[in-house]
Amino acid sequence: MSESSQLPQSISTVLNYIAQFYTWLQTQVAHYLQIYVFEKNPVLAERYGNLIVLMTTLTIIYALLEFFESFKKVLKYIIGLGWFILVLSIAFNFLNK
Secondary structure, rough: OOHHHHHHHHHHHHHHHHHHHHHHHHHHHHHHHHOOOOOOOOHHHHHHHHHHHHHHHHHHHHHHHHHHHHHHHHHHHHHHHHHHHHHHHHHHHHHHH
């Protein structure tokens, strides 16, 4: 019973760390934008910093999904070849008796 009650708390903790990291990343990007790009208008640095982090996050998620999608296609052929070799080896073993 304690394992099932720990699962939502651990998920909540992980999500909390992700949110903290995301917020930290937003402040870092906004800080460097304010220093190097938007010296005269720091409000724009914060706004564009938030958008840059959001777009970067979405791009990373998209790239990971594309990677796993292509890996899924390769894995499909590997599994098919594996089943084919397994059936072939069983058939040859049966024929050699």
